[in-house]
Amino acid sequence: MLAEHGLxxxxxxxxxxxxxxLIYSDHDHLAENDERHVPVFKPDANQELLRATAYLGAAWLVRSERLGLITAAQLLGSSEHRLQLMLAHGLGEAQLVHVPAVLWYRQVDEPLAQPWPQVSSGEVQAVEAALAAKGVDARVTPTARGHCRVHYALPSPVPKVSIIVPTRDGLDLLRPCIESVLEKARTPITRC
Known part of the structure; x- marks a missing residue:
């Protein structure tokens, strides 16, 4: 449902x-008793977040030329997330515009605990295809919360990284930090 001033x-x-x-805005959820709950305040253009979830929501304004790039079969047969990935493909910040206001409402039967749409296994494939179309070497896995997580391939050779931990006389803080880095590092570690 579009707000009075939405369009x-x-x-x-x-x-x-x-x-x-493509122009999108924040939205809210409207229960049967017209009670608003779980507002979804969105960031400005964020392609990385869009790969993870369909954060643009279900209502946006799209330039007709951009919409013309998608076939009728793609438009009718795509999930919200897949459609957003297709529409936002190749757009920069100046072309993907966020209006920071609640301009539409999604009707729900009961209050939501999770405002973001869940991502299916088909969406994982859609994100992989979107990355491949951009020439990005990455694999995508679903998370426990139903989002997509992108694992980017490391460049070769792997760049060197320095970690600075600002602490003084804090061995009780420094020890678990260093142990965690040594345990979780996926590349060889050179110690100074």
Whole structure:
């Protein structure tokens, strides 16, 4: 359900951002008793977050030329996440515009504990395909919370990393930190 001023706000944003291809906004959930709950305040353009979950939500304004890049079969047969990945493919911050206001509401039968849509195994494949289309070497796995996690391939040779732990006389803090780094490191560690 669009807020009274929703369309105006999206069109106002489009007029102020000539390069905008896709405009999205924050949203809220509306229970049967018209009670609002679990508002979803979104960040500005974030392709990494979009790979993890369909954070744009179910309502946005899309330039017709961008929508024309997607076939009718893709449009009708895609999940919310897959569709967002296709529409946002190749867009920069100036083209993917966030309006920081609650401009639409999603009707729900009961209050939600988790506002983000869950991601299916098919969505994992969609994220992998989106990364492959950009030439990114990565694998994608589902998380316990139903999101996608991208594991990027390390460059060869692996870059050197220095860790500085600012502590003084804090062996009780430093020891578990160092032990954790030694235990979890996936590349050889050179000690100074």
């Amino acid at each position: 105006f706000s999206w069109l106002h944003a489009a007029a102020g951002h000539a390069q905008a291809e």
